[in-house]
Amino acid sequence: MTLDSDQIAEFVDSLDKDVKNIKNESLKLAWYMRGGLTYTESMHLSMDERSLINDIIKENLETTKKTKMPFF
Numbered sequence: 001m002t003l004d005s006d007q008i009a010e011f012v013d014s015l016d017k018d019v020k021n022i023k024n025e026s027l028k029l030a031w032y033m034r035g036g037l038t039y040t041e042s043m044h045l046s047m048d049e050r051s052l053i054n055d056i057i058k059e060n061l062e063t064t065k066k067t068k069m070p071f072f
Helices: 005-033 039-043 047-067
Strands: none
Touching: 005 039, 005 047
16 A cells, blocks of 8 residues: 555544543543552553443443532
């Protein structure tokens, strides 16, 4: 496959956005886990594992809202 310079630039930009999203998601997971999972550990998780943990966090936040229990 041959790409021109504009296509390469678009591809690199796309990869940069992916990296930023992974870092953002990993930092959020580390924050929500507060010592149960470090940033480094979260960076080693697969996409599926990060997605599953995010689902658990969302469920717990919803439960916290419904029960009006303190989150922090």
